[in-house]
Amino acid sequence: MKLSIQVNEGPYNHEASVSALNYTKAALEAGHEIFRVFFYHDGVNNGTRYTTPPQDDINIANTWSELAEKHGLDLVVCVAAAQRRGIVDEGEQQRNGKDGNNIAAGFRISGLGQLIEAGIQSDRLVVFGD
Amino acid sequence: MSDIKKFMYVNRKAPYGTIYAWESLEVVLIGAAFEQDVSLAFVDDGVYQLCKGQDTTGLGIKNFSATYRALGDYDVSKLYVEKESLEARGLTLDDLMPLTYEDADDDYAEKDSIRVVSSQEMAELFEQSDVLFNF
Numbered sequence: 001m002k003l004s005i006q007v008n009e010g011p012y013n014h015e016a017s018v019s020a021l022n023y024t025k026a027a028l029e030a031g032h033e034i035f036r037v038f039f040y041h042d043g044v045n046n047g048t049r050y051t052t053p054p055q056d057d058i059n060i061a062n063t064w065s066e067l068a069e070k071h072g073l074d075l076v077v078c079v080a081a082a083q084r085r086g087i088v089d090e091g092e093q094q095r096n097g098k099d100g101n102n103i104a105a106g107f108r109i110s111g112l113g114q115l116i117e118a119g120i121q122s123d124r125l126v127v128f129g130d
Numbered sequence: 131m132s133d134i135k136k137f138m139y140v141n142r143k144a145p146y147g148t149i150y151a152w153e154s155l156e157v158v159l160i161g162a163a164f165e166q167d168v169s170l171a172f173v174d175d176g177v178y179q180l181c182k183g184q185d186t187t188g189l190g191i192k193n194f195s196a197t198y199r200a201l202g203d204y205d206v207s208k209l210y211v212e213k214e215s216l217e218a219r220g221l222t223l224d225d226l227m228p229l230t231y232e233d234a235d236d237d238y239a240e241k242d243s244i245r246v247v248s249s250q251e252m253a254e255l256f257e258q259s260d261v262l263f264n265f
Contacts, residue, residue, distance in 0.1 A: 006263075008150075041153055080156060084149075112160040119261040120135055120164065127264045130150075 003027055004035045004118035008129025010042035011060040012053065017046050020128040021063055028071055036074045036118040037064075039107075041129065044087045047077045049104035061104045068106030075107045076114045136167045138259035141176035145195065146186060151179050152194050154265035159197075162204035169208040169259070170201075171252060177215045180226040180244065195227065202231030202243055209243045212252050 005024055009016035024034060039046055051061040068075050077087055083096070089103040103109065119125045139158055143150040161168065172180060179198070186193040201209070209229060216222060229243040247255070256262060 008265075040157075041150060081153060112157050113164070115157060116137075116161040116164045116166075119137065119263070120133070120166065125261050125263075127262075129264070 001123045002033045002035050002121070004122040004125045005037040006115065006118075006125060006127040006129075007037065007039045007043035007046060008041040008127065010045040011051065013042070014130070016128040016130070017043065017060055018058065020126075021060065021067070023126065023128070024073075025067065028067075034071070034073055035122045036076055036114065038115045038118055039075070039077045040081055040112075040115065042085065043129070044077045044082045044085050047075065047082075047087055047104050047107040048102045050102050051104070064107070065105040073106065077103070077107055077109045078115070079109050079111055082109050134165070134167055135260035136169070136258060137161060137261045137263070138169050138171060138256060139263045139265065140171045140173065140256070141179055141265055142174045143179075143265065144175040145179045145181075145184065146189060146191065150265045151176070152192075154263070155194065155197055157263060157265075158201070158206060159204060162206055166261075168206050169210060169255065170206065171210045171212070171255065173212040173215050173249075173252065175215075175219075177211055177219060177221060177226075180209070180211065180229070181221070182225060182227050198227060198229055202229065205231070207231035207233075207241070207243045209245065210252060210255060211244055211246050212249055213246050214249045216246065 005020055007020045011017045053059055088098050088101040089109045090101050093101040141154055145151045184193055184195040230240045231243050232238040233241050
């Protein structure tokens with residue numbers, strides 16, 4: 001089955017983020033296709049490479065990045081939600097005159113149309129959040 | 131677009147206090163450009179999103195309630211409000227903003243966008259949907 005995942009909550013604050021990660025891993029292991037993972041609301045905070053949890057805890061951003069590299073996942077961070085919350089890639093850095101960027105490997109910033117397209121193209125859209 | 135899906139946006143949260151309601155509306159506005167069959171549901175505290183007379187001056191944050199009035203212009207004309215959620219909060223249809231759209235199939239007659247439905251009817255609408263966005 002072709003699946004898309006929507007992540008609506010930030011890492012550590014809410015279990016939805018790690019549940020989405022576990023679900024995505026399980027779906028891939030079961031042979032399903034992940035069309036896209038879309039990060040919205042505080043979910044955009046999953047996509048900063050500056051995440052530095054204590055060593056005995058999971059690094060959620062890195063785990064998404066590793067999973068993306070291994071399986072060629074399309075991890076999309078909503079641009080409007082990202083701008084509000086300070087998640088920046090190189091393009092956004094230049095466009096908005098910021099002094100740096102923080103997007104994690106394997107993530108890209110794009111528009112809400114990517115979420116709508118995921119809904120149209122996938123057999124199921126699975127939403128994680130409150 | 132050849133394959134049109136039934137999109138249902140479920141709004142469950144009060145308009146202020148969290149950003150879910152506003153960012154949900156942003157998805158609806160962007161999604162309108164994709165020419166899908168769009169419906170919005172308002173349940174639980176989500177019914178407060180449509181209340182008349184919203185005033186955020188004391189909060190110091192943006193009052194976005196006027197944006198709901200623009201939905202008709204985006205061909206978003208099916209706003210389902212759960213009857214039980216209204217009743218549990220002491221609200222009636224009169225407490226909600228009068229939202230309308232122009233019906234292209236009926237000589238552009240102005241019609242009400244808000245339809246109050248029972249939780250049973252709401253469940254059936256969810257069942258008939260292809261894509262459920264949950265906010």
